[in-house]
Amino acid sequence: MAARPALAFLDILRGEGVDRVFGNPGTTELPFLAALSEAEDAPEYVLGVHEGAVVAMADGYARATGRPAFVSLHVAAGLANGLIGLLNARRSRTPLVVIAGQQDRRHLQQDPMLSGDLVALATPAVKSAHDVQHAHDLPLALRRAFALAVRPPAGPVFLSVPMDVFAEDTEVEVPARTPTPPLGTAPGIERAAVLLGGGARPAIVAGDGVGREDAVGALVRAAEACGAAVHHQPMADALNFPTTHPLYAGMLPPRHDAIRAALAPYDVVLIAGAHAFTPHHYTPGPALPPGLTVVQLDSDPDEIGRNFAADAGLVGSLGPSLHRLADLLRERVPDQTAKARVLRAGEQHAADRDRADSAARAAYSPAPLAPWAAAHAVARGLPPGTAVVEEAITVGLLLRRLVRLDRPGSYTHTVGGGLGWGIGAAVGRALAEPGRPVVAVLGDGSTLFGLQGLWSAARQQVPVLFVVMSNGVYRTLQDTYEAMGGKGVCPGTELGPLDFTRAAAFFGVDAVRAESAEHLRELVAGAGRLSGPLLVDVPLRDRPGRA
Template sequence: MTAPDTQRPPTDAQPTVREAVIQLMRDLGIDTVFGNPGSTELPMFRDYPSDFRYVLGLQESVVIGMADGYAQATRNASMVNLHSAAGVGHAMGNIFTAFKNQTPMIVTAGQQSRSILPFDPFLFAAQATDLPKPYVKWAVEPARAEDVPLALARAYRIAMQPPCGPVFVSIPADDWDRTTEWVTPRQMSQAIGPDPVSITRVATALNASRRPAIVVGAGVDRDGAVGRVVALAEQHRAAVYTAPMSARCGFPERHPLFAGFLPAMRERIVQRLAEHDLILVLGAPAFSYHVEGQGPHIPAGATLFHIVDDPQTAAWAPVGDSVVASLHLALDALLEHSAPPQRAAPTGRATPQEAVAGVPMSVPYVLQSLDRARQPGDVVVEEAPGSRSDIQAHLPMAGADSFYTMASGGLGHGMPAAVGVALARQRQGQAGRVIALIGDGSSMYAIQALYTAAQMNVPMTFVILNNRRYAALQDFAPVFGYAPGVKPAGTDLPNLDFVMLAQGQGMTAERAEAPDALAPALERALRHPGPFLIEIVVA
């Protein structure tokens, strides 16, 4: 392929849609396209420029997951290209997760040529823009081929505007060779400042409180505000909790002010926060619940303030006063007005009990060993919901950009997202390794991600916790009336061999089954120059 010039051609030259879109992407800092190619997308990639890269995923949900991790790690919208209706349908689970993760992402999908759309052609998308709704912020199929570059420029701005999220553009196959006009990117604020009166009220109440608590969610890390939360907590000697189901790390979990994780259960949240008279929720819903609850949402006599960049999340909060703002700007204002009284330091989080070796190995023992083997700059991408409480106890995260998981609860995101994070960090020259910590059941939703990791030779380690079951479902069954020890149907997973699955996709892999083999196996897995999978058999 002949690569077009990487510099913008003279403004009096009339470009094709393809040329205008490629130049727009360059101007927006996007040089990577994630995709799984189909016939209606082929015209987009003719004369593909040499300064761009195409990251192939072997299934569309894997493609979206990789683009999600990449966008979160780069803090810029990722570009995805899917096939028409069937490809978008395959991708919908992870589009939903990207929406819940508030990940900026431009999802493009091929459409059949405009000239044959009146005849319902093979592989076209009827009502293409309706298919991904309601889990995209905006969806369009431009009325004219000439409007495609403008539509993509608008899509980028919408994706990046808080609350960030995926957008969708359907592009007919014959649009790419039509002539159009160059699009000059516009500058647009990507942050929301807090209302001065409202944020002053929060600061005044925080200064006057006796025992404040701060509850951090994924929005803190998304907005690059972890350091500001640390400064605010230290000034106020406030206990810091992680919000229920948080998809990022909003506070260093070894910090003496870190008080632990709130459960997704109303009564237990009230119990955990009982000693606090003021609760400041940052970058998270107030609160996410997983099971039905009764009674108050916060302790009697406590006041809740809520700062989040999503007006919808602010609107449904059942208690407290909300401020809609970007977290870094709101925290700057709170720090400026900070004048706390002398307070006693709160009780920190209890140190978990040392896990002991056994055969088969326990999950706490494996995670404790992984914590000791990893390097300070390593990043964890997790999708092992059945082991999450053990992860929280035995694998503490370092703070900013150290941890990612899915906000939706939908499986099939973590494995490809880890590849996306690793690709972003590799592209940016960042040190440290990505550790994909995945359950055996979760991994099978997106096992094709191993192929992309192997082909791109990214420095990452897949750690598969193989307990041969859907542990989260079996452990959760008593909540829904199952008798102790009774397994729900379809929750056992015998006879999966992850070493063979990895080797079959071109990746080095090994299995660890005994404690004395674990430490050297982790050492090999975490020091390997390219991708490596380690399957760990656990109880």
């Protein structure tokens, strides 16, 4: 089939399931925008007033829909603004297809305003970057971009498209879409069952690949089949195992010494879909304790043995592989043995959760709130089925210990660490799942980086509850500074008093300040009844016990 370049482009977008374009346009995108305006069944254009918010919205949308989201940026400046979001998407393995309009080829040699080497600029932040120089190459390049974006490891793919390529007076061929076959069950799963089933103290590390590949149910079956305690990978981006399950043992900390200590009680571990235990702060020594038998399963072959040796390394689709592993484990591990392990783990983990719950309840007070109390109020107020989008840094670590979630897609974070992601990601999540409550739990520093996303929240009237934990400092920096032996207040970490209700009003978003922990819980409990965005400003003590 042949079509004009812009129309061929739209044909491919429709065929790839793209129903929204997330963008902030400029003159180099005008031929593409013209095609959108002329086509009756064109994707909806979702406008953001800053590219950071644009890419974050696409990130949240792609994670919720399970398919690549499409992003349109504007030349070098727009691409540069969007790089933080692309870095996050690459780290979190979110499939995005991103284009940026380049200046007209007929005067590129004259270094026109806003032009630049877009491929060189994008390359460090994306999985792959390409420069499209001819209209007849555009459809094939776009097809390849969508295929590459979802191929393990998933991630953003970038295309630079000069504006005159869209407007060329020619017809181009539209290649048919070729579905990518799934990997299927990993070869060698029988050996994995022997190693895991033979352990006296088995454990599982649930990586973000489990959530991305919709394999949570399969992992639950495998864990129950051998009675293995299950930890989330460090700073997990998703709900990869139900936090309500008796085998759930919490998240591994993002330091090698702490991971090593947490895994020391076990004699065999299955690491499923986890990205190499990438640490945050340096500590000497390996992540895994000596003598631990390691089974590693991933859909990305590059992960196997990447940062630690595995006694069995398996490559395959996580869902089918874990289901097969569960069947094999049921044959090897006596049912009474597995059930006894589940019972013991459940008693221990319930006691740990009860202690955390009691400590948080004891901290309830009028505002300003203790961080434990604020996290607890949010966790207890969440309506059933809520999707939590978390970019709260220090309070987020407390929230992870308190939330009781079992539905896949219930928790979203970005391990990329580029601040400003949360507001836009929550907007994208709400657009993808209308009718599902969305609660974004944000730090005040993160909120300042992503405030422009509130404009899109108001424009789209998404029913998102934005909960801003406001302590007026970069708390995680101050904590790390003190842990390193720093004296006094770390320079450059004091934000001072901030009124986020006024910031929300500027963008047309309703806002309220939490007056107490119980008031915060009530506000969160009402998230499912929202008809538009609402921001809750939560004053925090900058330290526990200090107002």
